[in-house]
Amino acid sequence: DAGITQSPRHKVTxxxxxxxxxxxxxxxxxxxxxxxxxxxxxxxLIHYSYGVKDTDKGEVSDGYSVSRSKTEDFLLTLESATSSxxxxxxxxxxxISLGFAGEKLFFGSGTQLSVL
Amino acid sequence: EDKVVQSPLSLVVxxxxxxxxxxxxxxxxxxxxLWYKQEKKAPTFLFMLTSSGIEKKSGRLSSxxxxxxxxxxxxxxxxxxxxxxxxxxxxxxxxxGSEKLVFGKGTKLTVNP
Numbered sequence: 001d002a003g004i005t006q007s008p009r010h011k012v013t014x015x016x017x018x019x020x021x022x023x024x025x026x027x028x029x030x031x032x033x034x035x036x037x038x039x040x041x042x043x044x045l046i047h048y049s050y051g052v053k054d055t056d057k058g059e060v061s062d063g064y065s066v067s068r069s070k071t072e073d074f075l076l077t078l079e080s081a082t083s084s085x086x087x088x089x090x091x092x093x094x095x096i097s098l099g100f101a102g103e104k105l106f107f108g109s110g111t112q113l114s115v116l
Numbered sequence: 117e118d119k120v121v122q123s124p125l126s127l128v129v130x131x132x133x134x135x136x137x138x139x140x141x142x143x144x145x146x147x148x149x150l151w152y153k154q155e156k157k158a159p160t161f162l163f164m165l166t167s168s169g170i171e172k173k174s175g176r177l178s179s180x181x182x183x184x185x186x187x188x189x190x191x192x193x194x195x196x197x198x199x200x201x202x203x204x205x206x207x208x209x210x211x212x213g214s215e216k217l218v219f220g221k222g223t224k225l226t227v228n229p
Contacts (some may be wrong), residue, residue, distance in 0.1 A: 042120075043159075056214070079221075084199065088160065093161040097215055105150075105217075107158035 003027050004108040006091050012114045019078040021111050023091030025071075031094045032074040034058075036087040043090065044094040044110075048084065050075055050097075088112050118143040122220035133195050137223045139205030140187040143228050147215065149188050150183055152204040154222070157206055162190070168182050195227045 003026030013019050023032060034046040035058075045058030047066040055066050063085060065077045078085055091108040117172045119142045129135055148166045152159035165181035165188055172179050176195075179201065181188045192199055202222040209216050 040221060043206075043219040045217065050214075103159065107160075109157040 004087075004093055004106060004109040005089060006111050008111060009109070010112045012116065013081050014116055015080045015082055016080050019081050019113065019115075021089055021113070022090075023074045023076070023093075023108060025074075025093045026095060027095070027097045027106075028071060029093040030071075031097065032068065033092040033094075034074065034076045035090045035092065036060065036063075036085075037090060038087050046076065046089075078113075081113075083115050086113060086115045118207070118209060118216075118218050120205055120207050120218050120220040122223050123163055124223060125221065126224040126226070126229065128226045129195055131196055132189065133227075134150075134193045135195060135225065137190040137191070137192075137205075137225070138187060139220055141205075141207045142186065143207050143209045143218065145210040146183070147152045147208040147210060150208065150217075151188070151190050152206065154202045155200075162203075165170075188219050192225075195225075197227050197229055200225060200227045211222055 005024045007022045029051055034049040035043045036041045038044055044060045045059050046064050047055055049068040051056045052068055052071055055068060067075045089111045094103055094105045101102055121140050123138045150164050151162040153162055158177040163179045168181055168183040176193045179190045193212055202224050204222045207218050
């Protein structure tokens with residue numbers, strides 16, 4: 001299995017509190033992604049990174065920020081959590097760009113976040 | 117807007133049945149189509165399809181892409197209870213010089229003994 005660890009695995013928090021999710025990889029892959037998965041919507045890209053300190057927005061980036069200060073860590077922050085951000089969050093990594101990634105895009109096990 | 121539509125959304129079959137899952141897409145600058153299997157946790161890769169008409173096979177699973185009609189199918193023959201999962205279709209497209217992965221909502225397959 002690809003060396004991807006997401007933490008925490010589960011979190012319950014209150015509306016208005018800040019939350020940070022961590023994705024840690026041991027594969028030294030260049031590309032890292034944060035997705036959220038919701039019933040009726042499938043997987044949607046929040047933010048991605050194509051190198052240390054190089055990040056860009058995905059399709060549902062509002063209310064989220066990211067940071068990548070080291071190759072192995074990609075942090076997703078909800079500055080002020082809302083109930084609409086209750087979701088399962090997946091981190092993914094790839095060594096090469098998506099156009100060639102295919103089978104080389106690996107997902108973490110997910111973080112279940114509940115915002116009450 | 118780029119769209120990937122999977123059908124059916126859910127399907128219940130008996131062991132031994134053959135199933136066909138559908139994925140249609142409307143995207144600009146298509147590059148490839150991917151199929152993933154998601155059991156309880158992380159999606160795992162099944163197939164990547166780039167060219168029309170070339171079937172990819174892995175055991176009882178096979179998939180093919182039709183770039184003219186903009187769809188792909190995933191076939192599973194002699195289904196087993198272990199095939200129960202959500203099957204995700206995703207399309208890689210290029211946009212503004214970078215690549216983007218757009219997922220469908222998935223098909224939930226339940227295989228009963």
